[in-house]
Amino acid sequence: LGCIIRGxxxxxxLVANESGAGVTRLALDYQIPIANAIITTENMEQAIARQTDKGVDAARVAVEMANLLDELS
Structure with a gap:
């Protein structure tokens, strides 16, 4: 969960690519659901406009993925 604003x-x-790749690596290496809620924006105004409920959405997705994994196993 975070925001990367272009400078x-x-x-x-580099930060945007590596943070996304890191989240993916963690999920694959540990075989756990991780929802990526890192937003990338051009400026602070975009960051504020796009931040709405991203944490809630990411948590909901992670729980849904965990439940689905339980059903499949």
Whole structure:
């Protein structure tokens, strides 16, 4: 859960790509559901506009995925 706001350097792309890849690696390595709720924006105004209920949505998705995994096993 987080927000990456573009700055003046290439650092934005590195952080955005590696954070997404890290979340995916954790889910695959530990075989657990992890919902990625990291938003990327161009500026603070976009960040504020896009942040609504992202944490709630991510938690809901993670619980639904865990329940589905239980049903499948």
């Amino acid at each position: 003046e350097t290439y650092h934005f792309e």
